[in-house]
Amino acid sequence: MGVSLKDVAQRAGVSIKTVSNVVNNYPHVTPQMRAKVQQAIDELGYRPNLTARHLRKGRTGIIAFAVPELGNPYFAELAGAIIDAAAQHDYTVLVDHTAGLRERELLVCQEFRSHVIDGLILSPIHLETADLVARQETSPLVLLGEREYEAPYDQIAIDNVAAAREAVRHLVGLGRRRIAFLGSRTDRERQPAHLRLRGWREELVASGLEPAETLVVATDGYGRADGAAAMSALLDRGERPDAVFAYNDLIALGAMRTLIERGLRVPDDIAVVGFDDIEESRFGAISLTTVAPDKHAIARLAVDRLVERLSGRSDSEPRRISPGYELVVRESTGGGRTAPGHGRDPGPRPGDDSPTPPPA
Amino acid sequence: MGVSLKDVAQRAGVSIKTVSNVVNNYPHVTPQMRAKVQQAIDELGYRPNLTARHLRKGRTGIIAFAVPELGNPYFAELAGAIIDAAAQHDYTVLVDHTAGLRERELLVCQEFRSHVIDGLILSPIHLETADLVARQETSPLVLLGEREYEAPYDQIAIDNVAAAREAVRHLVGLGRRRIAFLGSRTDRERQPAHLRLRGWREELVASGLEPAETLVVATDGYGRADGAAAMSALLDRGERPDAVFAYNDLIALGAMRTLIERGLRVPDDIAVVGFDDIEESRFGAISLTTVAPDKHAIARLAVDRLVERLSGRSDSEPRRISPGYELVVRESTGGGRTAPGHGRDPGPRPGDDSPTPPPA
DNA sequence: CTGAAAGCGCTAACAA
DNA sequence: TTGTTAGCGCTTTCAG
DSSP states (O other): OOOOHHHHHHHHTSOHHHHHHHHTTOSOOOHHHHHHHHHHHHHHTOOOOHHHHHHHHTOOSEEEEEESOTTSHHHHHHHHHHHHHHHHTTOEEEEEEOTTOHHHHHHHHHHTTTTTSSEEEEOOSSOOHHHHHTOOOOSOEEEESSOOOOSSSEEEOOOHHHHHHHHHHHHHHTTOOOEEEEEEEOOSSOOOOOHHHHHHHHHHHHTTOOOOGGGEEEESSSSHHHHHHHHHHHHHTTOOOSEEEESSHHHHHHHHHHHHHTTOOTTTTOEEEEESOOTHHHHSSSOOEEEEEOHHHHHHHHHHHHHHHHTTSOOOOOOEEBOOEEEEOOGGGTOOOOOTTSSOOOOOOOOBOSOOOOOO | OOOOHHHHHHHHTSOHHHHHHHHTTOSOOOHHHHHHHHHHHHHHTOOOOHHHHHHHHTOOSEEEEEESOTTSHHHHHHHHHHHHHHHHTTOEEEEEEOTTOHHHHHHHHHHTTTTTSSEEEEOOSSOOHHHHHTOOOOSOEEEESSOOOOSSSEEEOOOHHHHHHHHHHHHHHTTOOOEEEEEEEOOSSOOOOOHHHHHHHHHHHHTTOOOOGGGEEEESSSSHHHHHHHHHHHHHTTOOOSEEEESSHHHHHHHHHHHHHTTOOTTTTOEEEEESOOTHHHHSSSOOEEEEEOHHHHHHHHHHHHHHHHTTSOOOOOOEEBOOEEEEOOGGGTOOOOOTTSSOOOOOOOOBOSOOSOOO
C-alpha cells in the first residue's frame, strides 16, 4: 500500500498531527520542524490520501456535470466552461453523459456516485417533473437546458421562447414567409413543452403568418444526420420553405448539407437559422446565423449556484435564472461575410437575473 | 449528516454486517431478513457512502481522462467513447482538460486527485519524456496522442507517420505537386518529433517531390481559427499550393473557410486533407477528406490496458499499441459526393497490436 | 507549538 | 446465517 501519514511521522520522529499540519500548511509550525517533516515526505514520496480526507470531511470537492451527449459540441464547449468555472472554486468536475436515455438521467440524478460527488449539474432531456420531485438524493442539483420543471431546484436557462421568437422575427424581417421548424421531438411520451417550437409558433402568429404544421419536422435525435434527414424528408414531401429554423446548430448544419447537395442555395433559396452558436457554425463554407446563449454565463451561474448551496451559504428558494443570449447574424441568412471569429463580439445581451416565481 | 449503516442496523434491529450483506447483495441472506433490512433502508432513505467504501477497499472505480481541449470535437468524441468503454468495466470517468498548458499536464500526471482516481489516460502535448520518467505517482497511466515517449508507460497511438504518408500519397496520386503542411508547432522548446510533418516530408521525397519548407506553416494552436490564419498567411506571402495537408481536421476546416472566402475552389484549385475524422468533416458544404483513426479502438484499448493494470492482472512490459485507421476520401479532394454518414464504413484497417520494443 | 486519541462509514476477518 | 470487531488514512478536538 501507499505511504501514510503515520509512516512519515515515524520517519521524521514526530507525531502524526505535526505531519498533518505541515501537509495542510498550518501556519504555526516552526521552520525547522517543517523542514524535517518535509524531508521525510520527500524521501518517502508521500502523497495524501484524498479519499480518507473526504471521508473525514464529509465532502470531496468533486461535482458532476451530466450531459446528453459529449459529441455535441455545444455540450463539450459548455463542459469546458464548467470545468474552468469549477476550478475557480477549487472543484473538480466529473463529466458524464446520459446518451439521451431517460434511464441514465434518472440514475445520474438519483444515486450517481453518492457521497463521491458533492453536487450535480444536469442537462436533462427526458426527465419529467415527477422524477425530480421524487428525487431522494439530498445533494444539491442545478438543472440546465431547454426544459422547464416545476421542481424545487435551481434552473439556469436562457429564455428559449424569446430567443426563438427573435430568430423567427429575423427571418420574417428578411421577407421569408414559409418558415419551417426542424427538430420537434418524436417521443412517445407526451410531448413536453417545446419552448423553441412554441417561440416559432408565437412569432409567426404575431407576424400574421400561419404556423403550418406541415412545415414542422420531428427528428429522432439532435445530430447533423438527423437534421439532414429531416430536411430531406421535408423536401421529399414537396414542401418548399423559404427558411428553416432548427432546434440547434447541428440540425441546422445537417439541413444545410442536404440543401447544398440538392443544389439549393443558402440563403438565396432557403435561409437557415440554428441555435447554440457552436464554434463550427462560424467556420462552415456558409457560416450559420444562430442564437448564441452566453455559455460562460451559464457555466458560471450554474457553478456559483451549486457552490453556494454546497457551502451552506444559501438555502434560499430555488430560482430560475436566465442568462443572456444574442442572435448572431451570419451568411446563412444573408449576413455580411465578416471574417469568422473576428469583429463580432458586442457581448451578449444582459440576462434576467432577477428572481422568478420559484418553480415549486 | 447522512444515514449510515449503523442507523439502518439499529432501525432494523440487526447487526451492521447484515445490512452490509443486503446492500452488497451477498447471496446467503434469508429473504425475510433481506426484506426487513430493505424496509429500513427505504424508510431511512439510506445510500451507501462510497467514499468510505473507497477508503476501505483502496480503490475508487474512477479513472481520469485528461485532454488538451474538450472544445476540440476529436477529444470530445474520444471522451464519449472512453466513458462508454470504462462503463463496461464499471469504471466512471473523470474528464479534465489541460488547456494545452504544460504546467497542467504535469499537475495532472503527478498529483491529480491522488488516491481518488485509480488510473489516468492522458493525451499530452507538451510533456517531455523526462517529465514522464520523473513521475512519482504510482497509479497506472496510459498515454494517447501523436507524441512518442521513451517512458515506461503504455501508449496507444496510430502510426502517425504512415497515416500522414498515406494522406500525402493520395494527394500526389491526384496529380498535386505543391502540397502544403499546416499546423507545425511554434513552441519555443525544442521542436518535438512531429510525426505527421515527418510523414509529409518522407512521402514527398519518396514521390520525387521536394518538401518545400516555405509550404510549411506553423500555428499557435489547433483550432479552426489557427487553420484559417495559417492559410491566409500562406496565401498572403504569395504561395500557391495546389493541395493542403493539415495537422488535424479543425485546421483543415479553418483553411477551407479561408480558401472559400478568397474565392478559391476546393478541390479544383486546392485540395484539402485533414486528420481525425470528426463528425463535422462529413457534413460541411464541402465534406473533408481525412485520416480517420479508429476512435473506438483507441478508447477500448486504452481502457482495457488501464483496467488490466488496475486489476493487477498484468504487470507486463509497457507497450506501444497501434490501432487501425483509414483514409476517408471525400469531396475536398474530389471524392464522390456520397451522402454523409452513409455507405462508407468498410471498417478501419486492422491495427498492429503486436508488441513493439518497450518504450523504456 | 506538538502529541494522543477518537471517529468519519465501510468491509472483511473471525466468531458464534 | 448473522454478529463483533479491527482498521482503511485522515482531521480534529483536547491536552500538554
